[in-house]
Amino acid sequence: MRRKILAAMLLASAMLSPAAAQDLNQAIGRDMPNLMEIYRDLHANPELSMQETRSAALMAAEARRAGFTVTTGVGGTGVVAVMENGPGPVLLLRADMDALPLEERTGLPFASRARGTTREGQATGIMHACGHDTHMAAWVGTARRLAAMRSSWSGTLIMIAQPGEETSQGARAMLEDGLFTRFPKPTHAIAFHDSATLPAGMIGYSDGPALANVDSVDMVVRGVGGHGAAPHTTRDPIVLASRIVTSLQTLVSRELDPLDSAVVTVGSFQAGTKHNIISDEARLLITVRSYTPEVRRMLLDGIARIARGEAIAAGVPEDRMPTVTVREAETTPATVNTSALTQATMTRFRAHFGETRVRQMRPVMAGEDFGRFLIAEPRLESLIFWVGGVPPARWAAANGNMASLPSLHSPFWAPDAEPVIATATEAMTVAALGVLERR
Secondary structure: OHHHHHHHHHHHHHOOOHHHHHHHHHHHHHHHHHHHHHHHHHHHOOOOOOOOHHHHHHHHHHHHHHOOEEEEEEOOOEEEEEEEEOOOOEEEEEEEOOOEOOOOOOOOOOOOOOEEEOOOOOEEEOEOOOOHHHHHHHHHHHHHHHHHOHHHEOEEEEEEEEOOOOOOOHHHHHHHOOOOOOOOOOOEEEEEEEEEEEEOOOEEEOOEEEEOEEEEEEEEEEOEOEEOOOHHHOEOHHHHHHHHHHHHHHHHHHHOOOOOOEEEEEEEEEEOOOOOEEOOEEEEEEEEEEOOHHHHHHHHHHHHHHHHHHHHHOOOOHHHOOEEEEOHHHOEOOEEEOHHHHHHHHHHHHHHHOHHHEEEOOOOOOOOOOHHHHHHOOOOEEEEEEEEEEOHHHHHHHOOOHHHOOOOOOOOOOOOHHHHHHHHHHHHHHHHHHHOEOO
16 A cells, blocks of 8 residues: 555656646647648658658757757667766657658648659659658657756656668667667657547557557468369369468467457468469468467467468378468567556646546557567566547548548548647657656
């Protein structure tokens, strides 16, 4: 009981007074015209994963102006900005910088017309269809506020601008380049993501798993080809692959505990060249999603087992068995919110923003490489939360039907950027002050 009382007293001391909260809100309001200029500039000039040189330069320059010690080129184009401000926790705040290979169709006056080449060599349009431009603008706003409020906190603040989130390369690259060894090792890490399923300015969170393990699996199904008029002389890989696709569905429906969650989706089925030729092989591209290491392992092992079992049943020779390859370099681990930091931060948010603007949500099956930081440092307290971006008129028109709204990664996704950036800047600042409160 004494521990609970002490925890409550410490939490209450970390809350901003009404006057301080109003001062913070007004300071962000004065900053918003410039932050919106930065947002529109970033939106109009997006860059693909691991190619974010212009965005990184902008972020580094803003952090230097705010008084941070800045290192660039970490893990490729990553930026690490450090502000040491006395004894205390070490807090990492992250924003991701990369855009997606999409042709923008929002109709915004500052819509992207940028083009580039993916790592696979494909020429493409480029668009901030996941809202990372709002993340970067709020990162700048948060850096400015925390630098201006140094007398209110104690500890070390590390703000990172991360490349390559969309390809699950960036967090790994920054860690491999010494993020936790060349710079102070964080005790806490916080990030936010804009949301296409919350009204603009609403804050959402999950306690525990927030985003999923994501694995990409390549399967080559081999058969014995031949003439389409003589199927009895072949072992048809298209029929076999079709059986495999159907059987894979039983991994979730019949092998997984109904109280657990998982996804096995065959996103691509490629085979054959002509009407009357039975091909030698078919290729399946599969996405696999889960929340725990145990379920992940069960699904991946099950895919390999089903592929081999169906091939044996079809009479495929041993030397023509299917091959199953997990693209380990592209694997994204689950992002898990640690309970202590999550609950303490949401208590602060409810006190600061009001109960109606903070909502607990179910975890989502999308991936996010922010989870790598917790894997690299298991003692880390970690939190990612959502800030709603759906414009009020669209939210009202949808009347709860999320399928009628553009999703993240849609060429039509255009968040109501001003409330996203203002809310996220305020929320990230409040969360940081809670961790770094002077005691």
